[in-house]
Amino acid sequence: MIHFKEIGKIMGALLVLIALLMLPGVGFSLHFNEDPWPVLSSAVITMIIGMTLFFSFSKQDQNIRKREGYLIVALSWVFMAGFGMLPYILSHEIVSFEDALFETMSGLTTTGASILTDIEAMPKGLLFWRSMTQWIGGLGIIVLTVAIFPLLGIGGIELFVAESPGPTSDKVHPRISETAKRLWYVYVGLTVLAMLLYWAGGMNFFDAINHALTTLATGGFSTKNASMAYYDSAFIQYVAILFMFLAGTNFTVIYFGLIGKFKRVLKSDEFKTYGLTLLGVAVILYFPIAATGIDPELAFRKSLFQVVSIVTTTGFVTDDYTQYSEGVTFICFMLLFIGGCAGSTAGGIKFVRHLTFIKNSWLEFKRLVHPRAIVPLIINGDRVTGRIITHIMNFLLIYLLTFVLGSLALSLMGYDLVTSFGAVATCLANVGPGIGSVGPVDNFAFFSPAAKIFLSVIMLLGRLELYTLLILFTPFFWRAN
Template sequence: MIHFKAIWRIMGGLLILIGVLMLPAVTISWIYQENSLPILISATISLFIGLFLFFFIEKQDELIRKREGYLIVTLSWVFMTGFGMLPFILSKEITSFSDALFETVSGLTTTGASILTDIEAMPKGLLFWRSMTQWVGGLGIIVLTVAIFPLLGIGGIELYVAESPGPTSDKVHPRISETAKRLWYVYVGLTLAAAVLYWVGGMTLYDAINHALTTLATGGFSTKNASMAYYDSAFIQYTAIIFMFLAGTNFTMIYFGLMGKFGRVIKNDEFKAYLIGVLVISLVIFFPIYMKSDAGAELAFRKAAFQVVSLMTTTGFVSDDYTQYGQGVTFICFMLLFLGASAGSTAGGIKFIRHATFLKNTWLEFKRIVHPRAIVPLIINGERVTGRIINNIMNFLLIYLITFVIGSLVISLMGYDFETSLGAVATSLGNVGPAIGNVGPVDNFAFFSPAAKVVLSFIMLLGRLELFTILILFTPFFWRAN
């Protein structure tokens, strides 16, 4: 039997938090003398319903089990979406339900795809809430990674947990709260640092805060129609590159680095693969950009590094149109949509740890074929990876591929061309933002039909919640009583 009362109380606490987080956007509206009533009403509704669920539903003492955990994770994003879209609808800046749904899901999942055709015409208070949805989503995924995903056994994330100072399945309290607190400090600290540097670099304080929120969330929402291309500043763009890279790094590794434990960082297999991947791919696309444009070496490298880091970390900021440099660069950028950065970061996508585990296990499989009686263990970060985790990762990769294929088929059957369908589904599933076709770096998603926007919104949620979390709810055995 599922303990729904405990779930509703948690949803109540979540809505209280959402209501409180809307209040800064109300303040921004007051400062810029805009109509703050839509956001204020939205905050009031969230707080009222949240307080009712939290205080008027009888508290239960039963432990939260795996089934409740899956429901809590999924319903959290559903509730955040439902109440997070209220400011857009009540302000009548986004009148269509499918548009408001898409924009809110894109924000909370830190995808960064948008249906807005003129961002700079939007009220500043509403844009601030739009940025805040990404910051909340980025923080939320870190908490899920540390506190909940390991208990549910989702996506081989135990590989991250083994390297973190956080909980394990048999030792949960009090380490969850301590770990979450440490990562909260890192997340907030990096956000503040990014905001200061953006401001020093020439952004207005308002723009600096907005871009800092969406940079550390690896979200990519901007207050400018041209995204980061609006700022023709090497300082601002290099600042973005650095903080996007940090946001795509396992936050526990950042914590270890801040504590002076550099050995832990250097020995981490995923971080090494992530760093080498960024450098190598940046150099690969540097040459065609340098040869096919009149940019000097520094500008060509900056363009290459910016796009690689932005796509690999699933941030989705744009500083240039990478599709103008030929099919080779476009293809590489498309493939980056499937990489993802580090587990334990705010990035979406498949994650480097899964790729590393898959490739290393495949290589060792050749050795096992030649020496069938030999015991050839898979070692990641100095630890032996169990068969259950390997199987989990293989299943994840297979389901990810199947979801991409089915999603692309569905979108193409709705009347969109093959390239656009592939790009839209790949970027939604990976929570990236820009892609290829008619959803390239200088395009948006406004032209999709309401049905297509709903499908893509669902795909964004699937990708952000590691597939299994949502898909398991559609299985009959999940709902059977124990």
């Protein structure tokens, strides 16, 4: 039996936290002499409903099992999207439900796709909330709440398992709440450092804090219509490259690096593959970009920025990669299917899954030649079990199937095939820019209401890595034990 009252209690705690995170937007509205009421009233409504839910079920103390964990994570994103769109709607800056849902879901899932055609005309309080939705969704609101739930008498390990992206289970501390806290310390610390460097590089304080929030979240929302291309500064763009790279790295690896355990960093096969892949693809793309006759340093910076931005699923833009050649466009499209490291804020398939697939496929040739030999798959110095391999292979198949069926559905809605491929691929991977009519200098405003809702679901599927959401539609999930 599923403990729905316990779920209601946790939903209440989540909404209270969301309401508190809305409040800084009120401060920016007042600072810029804007009407603070849309953000403030949204925070008040969210707070009242959250406290009502929490205190109505505050005496519930059942343990959270796996089923409740999956259901809580899925519902939390639905609740966050529902209440997160209130500032847009109450301000009348985004009028329609589907537009507000798309923008909010794009923020929370750190996709970065937008329906806004003039970002710079938006009120500053709303722009800050827009960036905050990405920061909230970056490392996962559940990871934050797992860190504080023990204070509320709520257990959190099943939430952490259901929310944390990727197939790895590395922890920096035996207690799951301490692991969540330390990962958030790293997240907050890197955000502050990125903000200071952006500020030092010439951004004003408001732009610096917004871009820091969305960089570490690998979200890509910008306060400028031209995204990072607005800042014609090598320093700012290299800062963005550095922090996008760090945000796409497993935060456990970053933590071990910060405390001096460099052997744990070098032991990570995924991290080494991640770094070498980014550098290798950037070198490949350098040549067609440099062939246009621009400065060699600028050509390398453009190449490296786009590769890091796409692979880490950040989606910041400094250049239109579709303007060079079909080959460059195709490479950038294929990068949408890579993703960052497991345990990072990046979306996508993740390097560890690709690494497992490639290594296992290579070893399969050896097994064919030596059918009686035991040929283990080793990653990070540890043996990968058959169950994990099967799980990853199934994930890759479901991911590919979701992409194909999603593209088919969008094309049946009347959109051309290239645009359908680009929109579904970038939403499923939580990147932002794609190909076709959703390229790096385009947006998603032209899609129909039905298509925007459909793509919002695709974004959520990608952010929760398929299983967490799809398992709710299986009959055995709802059967009583």
